Amino acid sequence: MSKKAELLEAIAGKNRGLLANEVDNVRVLSAIQQLEDCNPNPQPLKTKELLEGDWRLLYTTSKGILGLDRFPLLKLGQIYQCIRTSEGKVYNIAEVVGLPFLEGLVSVAATFEPVNNRRVSVMFERSIICLQRFFAYSSPSKFIQQIESGKKFLPLDFSLNRREQSGWLDTTYLDEDMRIGRGNEGSVFVLCKN
Template sequence: MIGKSALLETIAGKNRGLLATEPERQAILSAIAQLEDRNPTPRPIEALDLLEGDWRLIYTTSQGILGIEQVPFLKLGQVYQSIRALEAKIYNIAEVYGVPFLEGIVSVAARFKPVSDKRVDVKFERSILGLQRLIGYQTPDHFIHQIESGQKFAAIDFSLDNRDQQGWLDTTYLDENLRIGRGNEGSVFVLTKG
C-alpha cells in the first residue's frame, strides 16, 4: 500500500505532470488509486470545512491545463482551484508566464451543485484572461474578492452560458491538506492546501 507521503514523493519534480514519463504516469495513477481506497473522509462533499480554501495543483492528467505549455512563449505557473463551499463556487486560476512584464492569468469561475457524497455538477459561468499587472492580481483570494465585489477588469472577461460549459467533479480523497479529484473528461487532479 502506498501512503500519502509516498504519493507526494512520486509526484515531486514532475511539474504537475508535464515532466512525467509514461511509466511514471502509470506509477502515479496506481499510487493515487491506492490512496483513494483509504480516503479518511467518506462523504467529502459534506465536509465543507475541509473543502473550503485555495488548493494548489501539484499533479494532473488534464490536457486542458498541461496544454498551456504548448502555446509558444508561455510557461504554466501555479495553478489553483479555490473552493468557496458555502457559496457553492469554484474558481480555477492558472498563472501564466512568458515574456517579462506580461505575466498572465487564465481563470474560470463556476457554480457547483452536490449530486452525491463525492460528486458535484459544475456549471462554468465566467472566464477572465488578462495580464496580472492590469488586473491587479496578487493572490487567488484577493482575485476572487475582486470578482465577487463586481470589479470590471481590463481583460478578456466574458460569461459562459453555453450548455457545453458543464461537467462534474468527484472528490475521491480529502483530508486537511490533500485533495484528489476526478473529472468528467477522465482527468485526475492532486491538490494541496496550506
C-alpha cells in the same frame, strides 16, 4: 512509508504532470488509487470545512490544463482551485509567466451543486484572461474578491453558457491538506491546501 508520502514521491519532479511520461503516469495513478482506498473522508461533501479554501495543483492528467504550457514564450506558473462552499462557487486560476510585464492569468468561475456525497455537478459561468500587472494581482483570494465585486478584466472577460460548459468532479480523497479529484473527462487532480 505512508501512502500519502508514496504519492508525493511519485509526483515529485513532474512539474504538475508536464514532465510525466506514460510510465510516470502509471506509477502516479497507482499511488493515487492506493491513497483513495484509505480515504479518511469517504463522504467529502459532508465535511465542507475541509473542502473550503484555496487549493494548489500538484499533479494532473488534464490535457486542457497542461496545454496552457504549450504557447510560445509562455510558461505555466502556479495553478489554483479555490472552493467557496457556502456560495457553491469554484474558481480555477492559472498563473502564466513569460516575457517581463506580460505575466497573465487564465481563470474560470463556476457554480457547483452536490449530486451525491462525493460528486458535484459544475456549471462554468465566466472566463477571464488578463495581465496580472493591470490589476495588481497578488493572490488568488484577492483576485476572487475582485471578481465577486463585479470587476471586469481586460483583454478578455466573458460569460459562458452554463448548459454547454458543464461537467462533474468526484472528490475521491480528502484530508486536512490534500485533495484528489477525478473529472468527467477522465482527468485526475492532486491538490494541496494553500
